[in-house]
Every structure is written in C-alpha cells, then in structure tokens.
Amino acid sequence: MNQHTPFVPPRLSDPRLTARRYQMLIDGKSVDAETGETIRRESPAHAPTLVSEIPKGSHADAERAIMAARRAFDEGPWPKMTGSERGRILQRISDAIRKHREELATIEALEGGKAIAGVRGEVAFSAELWRYAAGHCVGLTGETHNSLGTNVLGLMLREPIGVVGVITPWNFPLLIASERLPWALGVGCTVVLKPSEFTSGSSIRLAELARDCGLPDGVLNVVTGYGDPVGQSFADHPATDFLSFTGSSRVGQIVGGLAASRIKRVGLELGGKGPNIVFADSDMEAAADTVASAVFGNAGQVCIAGSRLLVEASAKDELLERVVAISRKVRIGDPLDETVQVGSLIHRPHLEKVERYIGEGRAAGAEVITGGERLGNVGNYFAPTIFTNVTPDMSIAREEIFGPVLVTTSFETPEEAIRLANDTGYGLSAMVWSNDLQKAINTIRQVRAGRTWINGHGDGTPEMGIGGYKQSGIGRETGKYGFDEYSSFKNVYVQLGGKGRWVS
Numbered sequence: 001m002n003q004h005t006p007f008v009p010p011r012l013s014d015p016r017l018t019a020r021r022y023q024m025l026i027d028g029k030s031v032d033a034e035t036g037e038t039i040r041r042e043s044p045a046h047a048p049t050l051v052s053e054i055p056k057g058s059h060a061d062a063e064r065a066i067m068a069a070r071r072a073f074d075e076g077p078w079p080k081m082t083g084s085e086r087g088r089i090l091q092r093i094s095d096a097i098r099k100h101r102e103e104l105a106t107i108e109a110l111e112g113g114k115a116i117a118g119v120r121g122e123v124a125f126s127a128e129l130w131r132y133a134a135g136h137c138v139g140l141t142g143e144t145h146n147s148l149g150t151n152v153l154g155l156m157l158r159e160p161i162g163v164v165g166v167i168t169p170w171n172f173p174l175l176i177a178s179e180r181l182p183w184a185l186g187v188g189c190t191v192v193l194k195p196s197e198f199t200s201g202s203s204i205r206l207a208e209l210a211r212d213c214g215l216p217d218g219v220l221n222v223v224t225g226y227g228d229p230v231g232q233s234f235a236d237h238p239a240t241d242f243l244s245f246t247g248s249s250r251v252g253q254i255v256g257g258l259a260a261s262r263i264k265r266v267g268l269e270l271g272g273k274g275p276n277i278v279f280a281d282s283d284m285e286a287a288a289d290t291v292a293s294a295v296f297g298n299a300g301q302v303c304i305a306g307s308r309l310l311v312e313a314s315a316k317d318e319l320l321e322r323v324v325a326i327s328r329k330v331r332i333g334d335p336l337d338e339t340v341q342v343g344s345l346i347h348r349p350h351l352e353k354v355e356r357y358i359g360e361g362r363a364a365g366a367e368v369i370t371g372g373e374r375l376g377n378v379g380n381y382f383a384p385t386i387f388t389n390v391t392p393d394m395s396i397a398r399e400e401i402f403g404p405v406l407v408t409t410s411f412e413t414p415e416e417a418i419r420l421a422n423d424t425g426y427g428l429s430a431m432v433w434s435n436d437l438q439k440a441i442n443t444i445r446q447v448r449a450g451r452t453w454i455n456g457h458g459d460g461t462p463e464m465g466i467g468g469y470k471q472s473g474i475g476r477e478t479g480k481y482g483f484d485e486y487s488s489f490k491n492v493y494v495q496l497g498g499k500g501r502w503v504s
Contacts, residue, residue: 008339009333010335011336011337012046016106016336017049021053022052022055023055024054024204024223027065027072034058037055041054043113046379047379047380051111054224056225061230062194065223066237067239068221069239069240072216091131093130093182094127096210096213098124104174105122108122108201109336111202114298114335116340125175133182133186150498156489156490156491157492161241163189164189164190164192166234168196173196179482180482181206183486184242185215185220191219192234197225200222207222232258238262241265248271255268266474267467267476269303269466270472272303272472274308276291276308277310277433278312279414279432281435287319288319288326290456292384296406300402304457306406307400307405307406308424309406310421320388327384327386354405357403360395361396364394365394366387367387368387382404384406388408390407392420398424425471427469429449429450431456440455450466450469463479
C-alpha cells in the first residue's frame with residue numbers, strides 16, 4: 001500500500017487553467033497551418049481541461065519554413081553579421097527569457113504536467129544558456145598555419161553549416177531547445193524547429209520573443225505538428241544541412257536513417273538507462289537524497305535519470321531504507337501548487353506503459369517495496385516506485401521506462417559494479433558515489449557514458465559539453481563543442497609566390 005504524504009489533488013478552478021491558441025512562426029510571421037487544422041492539448045495533470053491549441057503542420061508548412069530558413073541563410077544578413085552583432089541579439093533573447101520566466105514556466109506546467117517550482121529553475125537555466133552562447137559569439141575561431149613554408153599560408157576557416165533542423169521532445173521543451181538554438185544561431189546558422197505536439201507553447205513563445213529582440217526574419221522558424229510529416233520533412237529535405245533530434249532511440253534510428261539517405265550530418269540525443277553506483281563508503285544521507293531526486297524528479301521523465309541503482313551489498317539495506325523513506329515524503333500532485341515537487345506523467349498511454357513495466361517486473365520475480373500504483377482520480381499521477389531482487393536480464397533493468405521507477409541490484413566489487421553499469425545498450429548518463437575519490441574516478445573512467453557525476457546528479461553548466469555513448473546518441477551540445485557541432489571547417493591553402501611552373 002502506498003504510504004506517501006497526502007496527495008495534492010489538482011485544483012480545476014485555478015485561473016491559470018485557460019486555453020491558449022498559438023500560431024507557428026515562419027519567415028518572421030505568425031501563421032496558422034495551411035490546412036487550418038489544429039491539435040488540441042489537454043493538461044495531463046488536470047485532464048480533461050483544454051490548455052492549448054496549436055496548428056497541425058503539414059509537408060507544405062514544413063516546406064515553407066525550410067525555404068524561409070534557406071533564403072535567410074543564403075541571402076539574408078544573419079550569417080554575414082559579426083559575432084558581436086549576433087551576440088548582442090542572443091543576449092537580448094536571454095534577457096527576454098528571464099523577463100518572461102513566469103509565463104514560460106506556467107505554459108510548461110500546464111502542457112507537460114511539470115511542477116512549476118522546478119520549471120522556473122529550468123527557464124532560468126535556459127536564459128543562462130543563451131547568455132553563455134551570446135558571450136562566445138565574438139570568440140569563434142578557426143586556425144592559421146604559418147609554418148608550411150616561406151611562400152605558403154594555411155587557414156582553417158570556421159563557417160556555419162547552414163540550415164539546421166531541430167526536433168525537440170516533450171519533457172524539457174524550452175531547456176533542450178536552449179541547449180541547441182543559441183549555439184546554432186551563434187555560429188550563423190538558420191533554424192527550423194519542431195517541438196513536440198504535446199508541449200509546443202514555450203517553443204513558440206521563445207521564437208516570438210526572439211523575433212521581438214531583433215532576430216531577422218527566417219532565421220528561427222517554428223513548425224508545430226506531428227513527427228510525420230513535419231519532423232520527417234526536416235530530416236529528408238535537401239535544403240536542410242544538419243538535423244538535431246532529441247527523443248527515443250527507436251525514433252532516432254528512423255530520423256538518422258532519413259538524414260543518412262541525404263548524406264546529412266546529424267546530432268542525436270536519445271534514450272538512457274543511467275546507472276547510479278553507490279559504494280559502501282559513501283555519505284549515505286546525501287546519496288539517498290540524490291538517488292531519489294535522480295529517478296523521481298519530473299516523474300522520472302528524464303533521459304539522464306538514475307533509473308538503475310547499483311549498490312554495494314553491505315550498504316544495500318541502509319541505503320534502500322533511506323531512499324524509501326524519502327520517496328514517501330515526496331509531494332506529488334497539482335503542478336501549479338507551489339509546494340508540489342513532482343507533477344503528472346505526460347499522458348494516459350504513458351501512464352499505462354509505466355504500469356505495464358510494473359507488471360512485467362513483478363511477473364519476472366522482482367519485488368515492489370514501495371509505490372507501484374496510480375495516485376488520484378484526475379490526471380496521470382504515479383507513485384514513486386522501487387524494485388528489489390532485480391536481475392540484469394529483466395525488462396525493467398534493460399529498457400527505458402521513463403517513469404518514477406527505480407530498479408535495484410547489488411554488487412560485491414568495483415569490477416562487478418562497472419560490468420553491471422556497462423551491461424546496457426545505452427550510454428547517456430552515470431553516477432558514482434564514494435568518499436574515496438580515487439575509487440570514484442577510476443570507476444567513472446571505465447563506465448561508458450557521456451554525462452557523468454561523482455557524488456551528485458543533474459548539475460551542469462553551459463561551459464561543459466553533453467551527449468551520449470552507444471545507442472544514446474552521437475554528437476555533443478553546449479560548451480565549445482556545441483559551436484563545433486553546427487560548424488563546417490574549410491581548408492584554405494594560400495600560395496604566396498615562388499612556386500615553380502608545371503609547364504615552362
């Protein structure tokens with residue numbers, strides 16, 4: 001039986017629960033879909049309350065946006081501006097995000113069911129990402145080679161790759177867009193963006209704010225709708241030069257295949273099944289708190305979630321006792337309530353998917369020691385759930401559940417912990433806990449994952465690159481690596497004179 005503190009039921013009379021109607025942004029203009037069709041979005045936390053209506057984009061709408069971006073790149077001022085000029089506009093966008101923080105946070109809480117207290121922090125960090133990229137626009141460089149000979153000078157010129165298609169998911173729509181857009185724009189690219197049909201509002205508002213901040217027409221376009229046809233058009237169209245996709249590994253394979261047919265560069269951030277390795281010498285109080293937040297935060301709908309707990313056998317009982325106690329104190333419910341820490345799952349089919357995994361785990365012999373059930377009668381809420389007696393062959397240990405579900409396995413030696421951690425097709429994130437820094441570093445060095453933490457989880461800065469190993473994706477975002485992702489490098493060999501003639 002679930003033993004959580006009282007569930008905070010959604011308040012259906014909240015005045016913020018109003019439907020908003022959005023338009024796409026193409027070539028600087030707010031427009032409806034060519035067909036006039038729309039997609040209606042109900043709040044997953046207050047269902048069946050309507051909170052947004054977006055245009056249902058088509059191939060034709062995607063075509064218009066792509067060609068607007070193409071013209072803006074080939075003929076417009078953006079790629080020709082100085083880095084300083086582009087940086088000033090990006091800084092204004094950062095300031096606008098900060099100024100509109102409450103509006104953007106409310107949109108995401110309503111469309112995504114995310115706790116508004118947490119979303120405010122995501123919006124603030126999004127503004128920091130734009131600010132960082134703005135400051136680095138003036139410092140983007142290539143290379144010079146001055147030792148090739150007396151009459152030779154070599155140059156490596158950095159150039160924007162061109163038109164970039166960006167497809168973002170529903171779990172962190174503004175934040176993930178902000179890990180990509182300012183880097184692509186900062187280099188001088190133009191962009192077509194397709195947000196998830198479930199959470200398009202904040203991306204549309206971001207593009208509108210960018211337009212109001214002086215971003216030239218066609219530089220940032222937003223087309224809303226379904227992956228087929230809109231996202232497919234971004235991947236397949238000959239006028240796009242690069243595709244950035246964030247989402248499931250299954251869809252990433254499809255999108256990557258479409259881009260490969262055009263010999264088009266791609267950046268993919270896909271699924272994860274992050275191991276959280278806890279050694280017996282760890283600070284158990286700090287580890288338990290972070291283990292809980294790493295898998296239950298945002299209802300587990302986080303690609304870098306620490307969904308696999310690998311704990312040294314001698315510390316298993318103590319750590320699990322602490323994590324269970326924390327899980328039963330998490331305040332779950334109405335995302336617009338200031339005291340709530342965890343909101344709703346994204347929609348009913350996803351809730352049913354999480355329930356299916358709970359059933360599979362139990363059928364395979366794993367034990368649920370807390371949670372495992374829905375919460376409330378309105379919305380898509382699920383209790384933080386912890387499994388023990390989990391073996392590596394179980395579906396709950398191998399597949400990305402994307403819900404508030406922690407699976408626990410014990411180990412005896414560091415070598416066994418590393419083997420268990422790497423026994424997955426994913427490689428997006430990993431965490432190691434130990435007060436022995438040498439042990440922690442030696443362990444994390446051998447774990448095949450792109451985003452890792454020692455004695456922590458989730459923290460990051462714009463300066464550090466992010467991305468995955470194995471089936472968790474290719475490419476790197478943010479930091480200096482993000483600028484390289486959206487750049488092409490041209491070799492210029494300059495002959496200054498003195499070369500003998502081929503024919504005399």
